[in-house]
Amino acid sequence: MSIAMEDTKLGDASSDECCSLAAAPLQVAESERIAVKLKALADPMRLRVMSHVAAQGCESVCACDLVDVLGISQPTISHHMKKLVEAGLLTREQRGKWAHYTVVREAFTELRRFLTLD
């Protein structure tokens, strides 16, 4: 896959790259940045929250809608949203009583690049 080939700092350029993850072995700083995002995602409820926000397309989603769809309380939603915003996976905008959230595309692009195995 082209994304994996942009950077060819592989230890052995002649190796079979069909299973390569990322463009090159991760360095410490990059691994720490990705780990923060994965840790925020590595929770079943936050994964469901993220999938609901993202299923709305590029538009922001009101926390009030998530309360209804997922059937969990507003404080619980707020707790999970805070973790996702802190990890840079969502942005938050207050509109009146409710916060609205939008997916940070670049964050997912980075994660997907790491996971590319083609």
Added chain:
Amino acid sequence: MSIAMEDTKLGDASSDECCSLAAAPLQVAESERIAVKLKALADPMRLRVMSHVAAQGCESVCACDLVDVLGISQPTISHHMKKLVEAGLLTREQRGKWAHYTVVREAFTELRRFLTLD
């Protein structure tokens, strides 16, 4: 992205899909399965280990090589490898003194499908 389009069980096929994560909002069982894999990956050293294993292509990698490349002890490597194997991200095969590890492609395909935002 073609991988994301294989399954078209979108809740609302007419919605703007440019930011959609996964084919549809995650159900509980799927979210739990993905969370286990993400949790195993959400550690800087394990991310570096995974990227080194995968950078070797589809071939298995000896734990002895990881000890050299990453400059960490054999027990530490074993600890991290155990977590990655338990999460279904690597398979392990013992060959004499050393274990050899191989990437489980299907596990990364599932994670990548979830993260697809195109």
